[in-house]
Amino acid sequence: MDMVRIFGLPAALLVIAVMANRLSRWTRVPDIIVLLLIGVGLGPMLKLVDPSHFQAMVRILGMLALILILFEGGLELRLKEAIRYSPGGILLAVVSYGFTVGLIAAVAKLTLHMSWLDGALLGAVLGSTSAAVVLPAIKQIEAPEAIKITLTLEASLGEIVAVLTVGTLMGLNGGESLVEGLITGFGHHVFIDVALGIAAGVAWSRLWPLVADQKFSNALNLGTILGVFAVGRYFGGSGLLAELVFGLTLANMPQTPDMVRQSERMLAFHSELTFLVRSFFFVILGIMAQVVSRAYVIPILAILVALVLARFVAVRATRWSIRDILPADSELLFLMMPRGLITAVLALQVLAARGQEFHFLPAMAFTVVLFTNIFVVVAAVTAKKPGGEAGPLENSGAMDMQSEALQNGTSQNGL
Helix, strand or coil: CHHHHHHHHHHHHHHHHHHHHHHHHHHCCCHHHHHHHHHHHHHHHCCCCCHHHHHHHHHHHHHHHHHHHHHHHHHCCCHHHHHHHHHHHHHHHHHHHHHHHHHHHHHHHHHHCCCHHHHHHHHHHHCCCCHHHHHHHCCCCCCCHHHHHHHHHHHHHHHHHHHHHHHHHHHCCCCCCHHHHHHHHHHHHHHHHHHHHHHHHHHHHHHHHHHCCCCCHHHHHHHHHHHHHHHHHHCCCCCHHHHHHHHHHHHCCCCCHHHHHHHHHHHHHHHHHHHHHHHHHHHHHHHCCCCCCHHHHHHHHHHHHHHHHHHHHHHHHHHHHCCCCCHHHHHHHHHCCCCCHHHHHHHHHHHHHHHHHHCCHHHHHHHHHHHHHHHHHHHHHHCCCHHHCCCCCCCCCHHHHHHHHHHHCCCCCCC
16 A cells, blocks of 8 residues: 555646646646645645655755756846846845845744844745746746846846845854845855856856767756755855856857757756656645644734735835836736745755744745735736737746747757
8 A cells, every 4th residue: 555655646746737737828827836735635634644754855855946947047048138137137136035034024023022133034034936936937927028037037036045045144153243144145155156157057068069969968967957056055155046057157158050959858858857846846845734823823914914015115116127118017026926945945944953943934934835826826817828828837848948949940048
């Protein structure tokens, strides 16, 4: 019976995940919602799966999914467009995240009686939008290219900023000021990750043509991606920014027509792998879901209000910096504020490091993930389908990407 569950459950989950992904073009409901609800049904509701079996796995699986998503996000950014829209994307990411952290810290101070440092740590965990949700979702929604690139940059950079902020806040010693610690920590992390990402991208763009036609070349490329993350962490960086820069560098190196075809194969492989890892992560997250206890109802309601208010203010304050958009596009910028993978991973990281002091954090994180993804559903429902027909929500549509490349005669993404 154990073997039936070990192999039967993953088989059923993969089939359901693919169906949910494909049905999203009609229902407009992000597949993350379906995956989370499946996990909730298997775990807290029906008690078919013991959540304790996944406690050690979920952080590793979540980080792996994040590595793959950020690398793939870098591959899909064109350097000229990224540079053109980067001021608006960066400003929106920083202002939105900063407002959110500040408001949640104030809420934690008033309702949970936490210190400002602990309140800021709580806000840092819950403050970032999720690239794992935003990047697939914006492929379905009809919106100007400026909006799509801005949201891609915001989500990708926001997750990296969240990782750096949480790591810096947990590493502060008693004699170091918060501002000084953040500036020092950010500078150190960014320098290491950017330098490593560029160096690895340039080096691998030279080596990849030599091995691309060989057997197991995609496995070798995956090993290189994981190696870049490990080296970045070893030298004190976050590793995640290095992955984004690594992918961006590869995507914008000169390529021959033969390398374009090899790049499409590699991108298809990583899309499938990302879909697999991401699907299992959100199901496991649902299995481990916790309900906020009655003592924390008022704090979580106040936090949800703070999230909406911070997003509204941030969009209003930074709209001027985003090029080529109309005032009506601000609604989409406001609605696309989902939390997801990074929120769950950081919540578990803080819980492991700080223990019972943050015992309520996983339940809060799960509530925030569900609440903010409702806004994505609203954005998908209110937006028109491009060309009268929406594409699949998940970024596993490698075949669609290849077909587009064949029609255009060139690859738009590079490696």
